[in-house]
Amino acid sequence: MSTVALAVTEGMRHFELSVAAEVFGPAPDGVGAPWYDLALCGPDAVRIGRFRVEPDGGFDRLARADTVIVPALADADRDPPADLVDAVRTAHGAGARVASLCTGAFVLAAAGLLDGRRATTHWAHTEELAARHPLVEVDPDVLYVDDGRVLTSAGKAAAMDLCLHLVRLDHGSAVANTIARSLVVPPHRAGGQAQFVTTPVPERDDHPLGELLPWVMERLDQPLTVEDLARRARMSSRHLGRHFRSVTGTTPLQWLLIQRIRHAQELLEATDESVEAIATATGMGTATTLRRHFNRTVGVPPDTYRRTFRARTHVLPSSPKWSPMT
Structure with a gap:
């Protein structure tokens, strides 16, 4: 079982803390894989927003976790607590995967973990x-x-992503x-790097493509064209393109390609199944x-993706530390 340590201290925002606790807490119905062992770690009981939080242990437990999650600070203009910074640095040095929301x-x-790395935070x-x-x-x-x-x-919804x-x-x-279905959120939004597949998801079901998109998803093995989609939607190709831009933020062909890549x-x-069978x-x-398309979109060839995923999911439940993809 993989351990997730959620850092808690005074001055954190409860939304991001709650998001992490919801995702990595008790496994929802339908998830049979070994789930996470979640621990809230902090020096003592703290008040976060209107809620009182009782940690399961101190910051020293961060160094024994496979994954450490650091939620948002309410006042980013102030230096973060020194004991938290030291604990996060120590945890990373011990081999933990560290993520901030x-x-x-x-x-x-402040812990020096982002030096020389690409990183983000709330746009403000x-x-x-x-x-x-x-x-x-x-x-x-x-x-x-994701830098290994x-x-x-970024903020709020991106923390869930x-x-x-x-x-x-x-x-x-x-x-x-x-998990996404149980939380009633989109299953995947793009992180922004090549290995994260962009999957625009409509925010509502009552849009002009509400019947078309499920129909396409059931026929990904077929050689669909824009004309096929337009004919099914009973509109012109130009009109279809405008609706795709409005609903998904991309073109019909790009959306279709991404669905094929996700299915792959x-x-x-x-x-x-062989790569040939999956292509079909x-x-x-x-x-x-x-x-060609998988490598361009995901950043690695299909065979490499399969080996890396299988290695990670085989090792992680029984390994004391998480191994990054190289």
């Missing part, structure tokens, strides 16, 4: 983070950044999607076409 990035930066604080920590490559335009054993996210991304890394897309990821994770099942036609 929103302005929790200031704790990671990116300039301050860059000014106070010039060795950090601050990216204000992304939802989250150090991960950072990063937590689900961690679940996806540890347990695969099917489990992450189950799920098959690589959950089956032993996802409508890519040939293994060469699948490899």
